[in-house]
Amino acid sequence: MDTDLSSQDRKDLDKFIKFFALKTVQVIVQARLGEKICTRSSSSPTGSDWFNLAIKDIPEVTHEAKKALAGQLPAVGRSMCVEISLKTSEGDSMELEIWCLEMNEKCDKEIKVSYTVYNRLSLLLKSLLAITRVTPAYRLSRKQGHEYVILYRIYFGEVQLSGLGEGFQTVRVGTVGTPVGTITLSCAYRINLAFMSTRQFERTPPIMGIIIDHFVDRPYPSSSPMHPCNYRAGEDNGAVYPSVEDSQEVCTTSFSTSPPSQLSSSRLSYQPAALGVGSADMGYPVLFAGGLNAAHPHQLIGPGKEGGVPPVPSQPAHGTQADQERMCTPLDGVHYSAATPSSSEDTETVSNSSEGKCGSPHDLLETIFIRKVGAFVNKPINQVTMANLDIPFAMFAPKNVELEDNDPMVNPPDSPETESPLQGSLHSEGSSGSSAGNTHDDFVMIDFKPAFSKDDILPMDLGTFYREFQNPPQLSSLSIDIGAQSMAEDLDSLPEKLAVHEKNVKEFDAFVETLQ
C-alpha cells in the first residue's frame, strides 16, 4: 500500500491526520465551553490556520490530545475519542457524548493527498462545527454553571459507548477517504437524560463546596482525566506546556498540482477574547471541596456559567489507559491525590498546590475566595465564608454560617429582612440551593418570570436584577448618623480647604482658560 503513496504524500497525509485530530478535539471541547465562539476570517493566509479554518488552540486541550495520542495516529482499531460528560454539584455524573475519530481499511488510492484530502478534511471540520451545536449536550453546556458542569476526557483506543445508557443515538459527521484508509468522524450521544430532569433543577443545598482559586498559579484547571470544559486565560499556561507555537508545524496553505511549499513555522497566538469569553473569568480553576456541608450548609458560590468550573474527576477511568488517570477527588474534597506516576509530572504543580491548599476542611474553608463576577454571571453573589481576607470586597464576605444575614448586598441594613414573598425568594430562591432557606420557610417561593425575559442562556437575568434592586440598601450619605458626622468634619476642615484653594487660584484660572 505504501508503495503506491510517495513518501512526501505519506508524510503530508500523516501530518494532515494528526492536525485534523487535534483540531477536532479543539472544536468539540470549545463547543462545550458554554460560550459562543467567534473567530475572524482573514483574507490573507497566515500559514498557521490548519485547513483554512480559524480554530483557536487552547493549550491545555492540545496538550491533553497530544498526550492521549502519544505520537500515534488514529488507525484501524485505534480511535481517538472525546468523551463529554456532565457532573452535577451533588457529585452525580453522566456521560453525554462520545465523539469518535476512526479509521477503517477502505482506501481510496486515487485521491490526491495534498489537495483533495486536505480540502475534504476542512469540509469535515466545518461539518463538525455545525454538528456540535445540534446535539443535546450543546444546550446543556450553554447552561452549565454551579448546578452542573461539563467535563471532557480524551482517550485513544477502543470506543466505549456503554456509559451512554440505553438507546443512545449516533450521528455521523462525515468521512474522508485517503490512500491509507477512510477517516470517519461520528458522535454517539445519550438521549436518556432521565436523572437530569428530576435532580438537575432541584434547589437543594449543594453538598460540595467550591473553591475558586484566584491567586494561585495553576497551570491546569484540574489534574484528572476529566477536564472541565472551561478555559483559563493563559498567561501562565505557556510556561507549563510545550506551547503550541513551539511545536506547531507548518500547515499547508499553498495549493497547486505540485506538493505544497513548506512555510516557516509561525506563532499561533492564542487570544482568549476570541473565544468569546470576554471578561468572564472562565478559567479560574475550581476544585471541589466536599464535606463542608456537614456542619455548615453554606450557600456556596456558584460560579457563573463559565466561572470556575470544577475540574473534577471523581469518575474512575472507564477502563482506559491507566496512565491517563489523574484523580483529584472532589467528593470528599480533603485529599488531592495525583493518581499515577506517569502523569505526575503534569499534575504535580496542581496537586502540590492543591494539597497545600486543601490539607483539611478547615484549610479549605480558609482558602475559599470570592468568585469574581464574570460577564455572564446570573446569580446574586452569595459569598462563602472567608478566613483569609486577601480578597476583593472582603467586607461583603460573611463569616461561616452568617452567610446572608450580614451581607449588605443581600440584606440591606435598613430594610426589613423578609418583608415579602418576593424578597424571601431573593435570598433563597434566587440563588440555588440556599442553605439559609430555613429562615424563609414561611414564605412561598415564587418563580419570578418577568415577561419577555430570556430564560435559556441567562436564566432569570431580568428577574434576578429586579429582585435584587427591589430593596436596595440605603445610601450611606443619606444615613443621618453618618451624614451628621461627616458634615461636622466637613465644616471643620472647611477653612483649611479654602485657604489651600486661595493659594491655587492662579492655577484654577489657567485651567478655566484652557476650557474656553
Add this chain to the structure above:
Amino acid sequence: MGLCPSTSSGPRSRAAAMNCRAEVLEVSVEGRQVEEAMLAVLHTVLLHRSTGKFHYKKEGTYSIGTVGTQDVDCDFIDFAYVRVSSEELDRALRKAVGEFKPPPCRPQDALRSSGSDGMGQISLEFYQKKKSRWPFSDECIPWELWTIKVNVVNLANEQERQICREKVGEKLCEKIINIVEVMNRHEYLPKMPTQSEVDNVFDTSLKDVQPYLYKISYQITDTLGTSVTTTMRRLIKDTLAL
C-alpha cells in the same frame, strides 16, 4: 448572485434539466421564526460552500485565506447555529431572507378553506458561469440546488408558542444533520479554477471569504394555492438566454 422571485418554470426544473444535485428541506414555523430558520439553513449550507480568499501566485499556485466562524443564537427558536464570520455575507443573506415573507393563514381563509397555512419556498442555487461568445450572454449552470419549503403556522397562545420554539429547534437540528450528510457525500464540486476563471466559479466580491457563486430565489404561495410571485421579465430573459 441576488434575490429574484422565481418564474413558473422554477429553478428546480432547470436544475433537473441540467443534472444538478437538488435537495429539499421542509420546515413548519411560526411567522416570526421564518427569518431565523431560513438564515440557519442558508448559513449552514454556505459555511460548507465557502472558502477563504484565493491568492494566486506564480507558477499556477494559489494560497487560501482563513474562514472564521461564529455562533448565532436564535431569539425565537431554541436553536443555535454556526455561520461564517463575514458581515457582508450575513447582510446579503439577511436581505434575501428579509424579502421572503410567506403570509400566515388569514382568519377568514381559515374559516372558508381547508385551513391550510401560508406556504413558501426559498431556493439557494450554486452555479458556474460558462462564457459564451457574443451575442449570447454567459450561461449559468447550476450544480447544486437547495430548496427550503416553509410552512407558516398560526399559533393560538403563548403555551403553543413555547412548544413551537422547542419543536422547531429540534427540527432544525435534524435539518442541519441532513445538510451535513449531503455535504459529506463529496459529490460533484466545480474544479478549482485558474486565476482567469475564478469569477466563473466563486463569488469574489466579498473581502473576507469566497463562497461559490450562488443565487437565492423565492416563491410564495398564498392559502388559495396560487403562485403570486412571478416575474415576466425574468421569464423573457431566461427564454432569450436559451
